Amino acid sequence: MANNFQKIMEDREAMLPPELEDRMSQHLGTFSMFGKVIELFVPNALHTVVRIFGGEELPCIKDRKRLAEPAWRRPPEARGPGETED
Amino acid sequence: MKSTAKKTVEYTDSELIALYLADQQPVYFTQLYRRYASKVFAKCISMLADEGLAQDATQDIFVKIVLNLSKFSEQSSFSTWIYSITYNYCIDLIRKKKKMPLIFTEDMGKMNKTEDQEIPDSVLLEMKQERLEKVLDLIPPGDRAILLMKYTDDLSIREIGAVLGKTESAIKMQLMRAKQKVQMVHDELFEFDPMEGTK
Numbered sequence: 001m002a003n004n005f006q007k008i009m010e011d012r013e014a015m016l017p018p019e020l021e022d023r024m025s026q027h028l029g030t031f032s033m034f035g036k037v038i039e040l041f042v043p044n045a046l047h048t049v050v051r052i053f054g055g056e057e058l059p060c061i062k063d064r065k066r067l068a069e070p071a072w073r074r075p076p077e078a079r080g081p082g083e084t085e086d
Numbered sequence: 087m088k089s090t091a092k093k094t095v096e097y098t099d100s101e102l103i104a105l106y107l108a109d110q111q112p113v114y115f116t117q118l119y120r121r122y123a124s125k126v127f128a129k130c131i132s133m134l135a136d137e138g139l140a141q142d143a144t145q146d147i148f149v150k151i152v153l154n155l156s157k158f159s160e161q162s163s164f165s166t167w168i169y170s171i172t173y174n175y176c177i178d179l180i181r182k183k184k185k186m187p188l189i190f191t192e193d194m195g196k197m198n199k200t201e202d203q204e205i206p207d208s209v210l211l212e213m214k215q216e217r218l219e220k221v222l223d224l225i226p227p228g229d230r231a232i233l234l235m236k237y238t239d240d241l242s243i244r245e246i247g248a249v250l251g252k253t254e255s256a257i258k259m260q261l262m263r264a265k266q267k268v269q270m271v272h273d274e275l276f277e278f279d280p281m282e283g284t285k
Contacts, residue, residue: 008215013128015128016127016128020145021142027148
């Protein structure tokens with residue numbers, strides 16, 4: 001059974017305005033979109049900076065480029081181990 | 087979308103946190119919000135004594151929770167973690183907005199140190215609800231926070247210490263002073279109440 005402190009809090013909990021959830025949803029939407037934008041552009045931007053300063057191509061981007069093209073379109077030296085023209 | 091919303095009700099807090107951190111889907115955090123928003127809001131109203139301020143504080147607290155969700159380590163329960171953020175946010179806000187650096191009776195040093203009598207819990211728990219509400223609004227906010235943590239959230243002395251960043255002995259002393267303060271304010275307000283005829 002609730003004590004008198006808990007009863008006071010129960011009365012106050014009922015005062016929560018429902019529109020606060022909409023405000024929170026807007027914030028969550030913004031955070032989600034911002035996160036996706038960062039996820040999409042930051043790795044490429046960093047990679048560009050690395051290449052400008054003469055750094056090597058990142059292994060993950062190398063792999064991504066390699067997998068984007070089928071083996072038969074790449075020269076033999078650009079093919080991975082076990083990859084054939086077929 | 088609707089079927090996902092139905093499912094989220096069944097997830098535990100830890101599952102919802104893991105799913106939100108993995109997918110960043112607002113629906114998971116919205117479920118956590120629905121579970122705790124009213125409790126956080128009630129604490130904010132009790133601490134800040136202003137409905138508008140409490141609404142803004144509730145929103146800010148949940149934004150803080152989203153941004154720090156990855157730091158939640160499950161050393162305590164999720165509810166304790168949320169309440170800890172809530173109480174500390176409100177205490178900071180009171181310090182800043184109301185320019186009140188001393189928020190515990192213990193810090194104010196106004197109590198008579200020789201009268202360290204322990205007030206039994208029953209004195210507070212048997213107080214009339216309307217009276218207790220008035221008394222709580224009149225005691226220092228730090229004392230209010232400790233009493234709410236103890237009697238509303240059922241936190242142990244160790245947990246209250248972890249929330250406020252104080253030692254267990256300091257919390258025991260502050261709890262004792264807070265209870266004394268409640269009784270003092272209650273006696274001042276209702277000592278000559280003819281309706282009740284108490285004291």
